[in-house]
Amino acid sequence: MRTIDFTPLYRSAVGFDRLAGLLESAARTSQETGWPPYNIETTGENAYRIEIAVAGFKPDELNIEVKENLLTVAGRKTANDDTTERTYLHRGLAERDFERRFQLADYVVVTEAGLDNGLLSIGLKRELPEALKPRRIEIATKDSTGLIESKTA
Incomplete structure (x- = not known):
């Protein structure tokens, strides 16, 4: 199982925290049951x-x-x-x-x-x-x- 760390994105993308959160939740839900x-x-x-x-x-x-x-x-x-x-x-x-x-x-x-x-x-x-x-x-x-x-x- 692969996990992706979005921490560097949070540090360098000011004002895009919602986008990073969406990416993180999409990655999390894709690993769940389909x-x-x-x-x-x-x-x-x-x-x-x-x-x-x-x-x-x-x-x-x-x-x-x-x-x-x-x-x-x-x-x-x-x-x-x-x-x-x-x-x-x-x-x-x-x-x-x-x-x-x-x-x-x-x-x-x-x-x-x-x-x-x-x-x-x-x-x-x-x-x-x-x-x-x-x-x-x-x-x-x-x-x-x-x-x-x-x-x-």
Whole structure:
């Protein structure tokens, strides 16, 4: 098992401590279990979708929460709480509880979530505020009135 020391990055990169923290947490989570498997795809210029394989889970057994740019998807199987004992000859389906976390960029919001054929789909969209969008500034000449217009590109 390899570990990466980010201490030199903390010493030399002033103001980038959040970036270093994200790198460190990504390295830590990649060494953990890879269950359940997931896909992240782009569906447009500012739209994304996360698909998580949650076969066997019902919608009421899944919980999706966003807090401070951290998307947390958790699954708690209610069948695991049952006191009835079952005898398996072979148990190949993983019915264990899970928790997956995704670090979201600034201004990324969850727009929708759906469960279809064992795939949990979570729609994401980057919504920049008007103040951060680029705008065109007209150059005033002696002939014009000198007004500055704001137009979104």
